[in-house]
Amino acid sequence: MSSDVYSAIGAALPSFEEEDQVALSRQVLQAARNDPPRGAPIAFSQKHGEPEHIEPGRWREHHAQWHRLPLGCPVTPLGKQATLSGTTYFFLDTLGEVAVLAENAGKGHVTSLFGGRPLFLTWAWPRFGKGGVVTGYAAEDARDDLFAACTYCGTFDLEDRVRGRGAWRDDDGRLIYHAGDAVWIGGQWRPPGQHGRFIYPGRPKIGRPSRTLEREGSGSPGDLLLQGLESWNWERRELDPRLALGWLMLAMVGGALDQRPVIYVVGTEGAGKSTLQKLFRLLMNGALLATSNTTQAGIYQKVKQDSVAVMVDEMEAKEDTRTTDKILELARVAYSGDKMQRGGKDGVGQEFSVNSSFMMSSIAMPPVDAQDASRMAVLMLRERVARDTTLEDLGLREATKVQALGRQLLKRMIWWFEGEGGKDWQALISAFKGALVDVGHNDRSADTFGALAAACHAALRDEMPAADEIEFWQGQLKAEQLVETSGREKTWRRAFMHLIEAQPDNIRNVTHKSVGSALLAWKNNWGGEIGDRKANLDDVMFTLRHFGMTISFGKDQFNAPNPEDWDHARLFIPAKHPGLNDLFAGTPWAGKKGAPGPWLGVLRQMPKHLWENGKCDRGLDEKKSGIFIQLSAALAWDDTMPLPMAA
Known part of the structure; x- marks a missing residue:
């Protein structure tokens, strides 16, 4: 067996338990089986009496939804948006994905919208041949009804209404987790689609939290991972592995956070940066965009509406810093979850909401402005002095075990957010922020390091921090001693x-x-x-x-x-x-x-x-x-x- 099994599984998809997952393709297939044969009616259940059989095309009188599409229509209208070149119409298709149709959309576009449900189209908008035989569907009639339904829904803004994969908050502050093929809302998994005022579209699935919570203590998920992280040769032996653990926990629920601290890992060849990155990729179970030699546009075009984490390698110091400056700008915007405006086609500007936690790495760190430095922790790795077998001994070279560990840690983070057993994430993070202000931090650096410390605590402990733990973190994070804050200039x-x-x-x-x-x-x-x-x-x-x-x-x-x-x-x-x-x-x-x-x-x-x-x-x-x-x-x-x- 290879000494580094990561090389064999780097591009492998994570494996998940299937029995509790909402399989979208199966849902579409099951619904398609209930569609009537071409020319046959659909039976609609009545509260009292026998089911009512509705012939093809005859649903309008009594069986239309408020936006005037048939009851049970597998496509959901979302609204429309006007541009200089015409009007764009937005839908959720049969897989729950956001689909966009232009005003000149043809039959192929409508067919694609109803993918997997062709018999529903021939029932709802039948095209009749000789003798009243249904020979297909009337694409123009279907398109007109679909566009009218979007008009009744009103204007639609993709960025304001659509939430992709990752963690989010509802209006009451409760955590929502979008796993791509299912959405965790109110303590249960629901299919993608419109929930409340937001759209959670179907996307390729990412890892879900573990079903059960592993409690704190020796051998717990957080303890195992911290032991593994401590095997690297960090410049700050006690602090840096804990900050790395804290970032990982925050990255799992980035879209639900008020601040998303950045970590920057600097290390020479042979320091283990690549191994660390591969470990984090497995722990994140697909909820991570890992890239190198990229651009700002390349990142936000790939992330889109997701709140998954972003890991950028090879952010080297170069004479021309424009590319790295733009990526640092994106990380700065993501720190607070703000929006970026960019010009779009047809003269219509576009907004991009960025809710990702960023991890960057390189051998030499590029110049960083004060406004960016205040949002990040800089972790330095030195070259390993001898071969270390800690990862093998802990099983952290086994892909399936690492993925399971990541799901357990995600469960712990959600557990803290949901306040089970008296847990309160906001109270936890406030306790650490207040403690850091007492040792010289300003509000920004307290936000950054307080969140990292709180998330590390959430990985390791079931209860709020005791006085001795607060004192430990205060000693490790004194503002005057940290390289990130001691040289801080206004x-x-x-x-x-x-x-x-x-x-x-x-x-x-x-x-x-x-x-x-x-x-x-x-x-x-x-x-x-x-x-x-x-x-x-x-x-x-x-x-x-x-x-x-x-x-x-x-x-x-x-x-x-x-x-x-x-x-x-x-x-x-x-x-x-x-x-x-x-x-x-x-x-x-x-x-x-x-x-x-x-x-x-x-x-x-x-x-x-x-x-x-x-x-x-x-x-x-x-x-x-x-x-x-x-x-x-x-x-x-x-x-x-x-x-x-x-x-």
């Missing part, structure tokens, strides 16, 4: 320091290569001879002119003992200037030539006592609008400093 600070430290080409051949080097020379010499101080300030002013910036002082400063000194200098930054466009090029704060740049809006986010609006013309060709920044105070500021009391 956006205004990063923009300001970029302005100070950048070395654009238009000043690299003069005395100073950056604004910061000119300012440092002045700072270091302002207390010297008056002539030296003036020369250094003139040097600063010359450098700043390249960007429309200048140094200014308050009017009262000229009567001070040390006029124009460093401690009272104000850096004036204009609202627009070509030089600032060049300085901020390639950053999120770059502007367009001739228009005010976004840098001012970002810099105004610094504490209010560090800046003020105004106009300035000192050393400039003309008076400009912008902001004055208290230079020495802004450079020395950090977020631990108390804000000054308001006057």
Whole structure:
């Protein structure tokens, strides 16, 4: 047997227990058996008396639904949507899948809509030949009735009404799980279709939760998986495998979460990233899109309305970061379950709701903006120092056992969501978030790491966390010690320091290569001879002119003992200037030539006592609008400093 059996089962479909599943194809087949032979009537049961036999085409008088299709019609109208090129009509077909027909749809489209039920078509919309014999069905009559039914249903928005595979919440916050061929609602499995105001279409099936709940303790599903995850050579030996376990639990019910934290796994060759990914693929039982070298559009076009997890490999750092930036943007949108707008055909825009949990991996991590970093945990894998047999010993190399383990963990997560036995997922996650705020986390990082910790707890424990467990997580997740949060800078600070430290080409051949080097020379010499101080300030002013910036002082400063000194200098930054466009090029704060740049809006986010609006013309060709920044105070500021009391 191969040492890594994953290679033989990588593309294998998961196996499931069949006896409690809703087999859609069987349903269609059974319903088709009840359809009458061509030309024969259908018997409709009556509350009192004998069944009523309705001849072909004669159902309209007494046997139509409110939208004027026959009772028992296997196709459900959903509504219509107008576009620049015509009207589109939406249906649920015989398999419960969403089908779309254009207004010029032909007979083949209607036949496809009623796939597996051709005799229903010849009964509902018969075409009569000589002697009143039914010879087929009248496609135009069927199409007209179908389109009219969609009109009676009203306008239809695919994104707002359709929920694909994965976990969801109903209006009361209860969990719904769509397994593709069946939907878990209110404690029972139901066939796909319209449930409440949402459409749960039939899709290829994914794994269901286990029937029974495995309790906590040694050898429990969570315990076994944690032991397996601990066999990797993680940088943070105790923390990282628990965060990985927490992400897996969250990924199983991503669409039902308020936040979907991202994990990024970084590791060199031989660290076991591929083995970890294959393990997660099996645990997810098909509820996972695994891809590499992909694009943002490729991901959301594949996921569509599903809330299944997404795993992206080979997110390597490259010179051209546009592709990775777009994927990171998609993960950021998915974190909160927001919508993305994209242009569509026929001039009609499209919305994509993203409700997937993202896992990414690479050898070298690409640049990540602060807004993305605050939504992710970075897990580092080091090369294994020796062969480890833990996975074999635990049975985690056996596909069927791993798949069963995943179903048991999904059952635990649903159990916590459904509040069985006094369980309360919202109370659990609130407990961890509050504990992390107490050890230095802001709201965003508490949301991220609190959710991961809570989900890890849900995998391992049956009860709410005790005080010692909370203390353990607080010790592991102190904000000042985490690599994800210890170097966290506010956006205004990063923009300001970029302005100070950048070395654009238009000043690299003069005395100073950056604004910061000119300012440092002045700072270091302002207390010297008056002539030296003036020369250094003139040097600063010359450098700043390249960007429309200048140094200014308050009017009262000229009567001070040390006029124009460093401690009272104000850096004036204009609202627009070509030089600032060049300085901020390639950053999120770059502007367009001739228009005010976004840098001012970002810099105004610094504490209010560090800046003020105004106009300035000192050393400039003309008076400009912008902001004055208290230079020495802004450079020395950090977020631990108390804000000054308001006057």
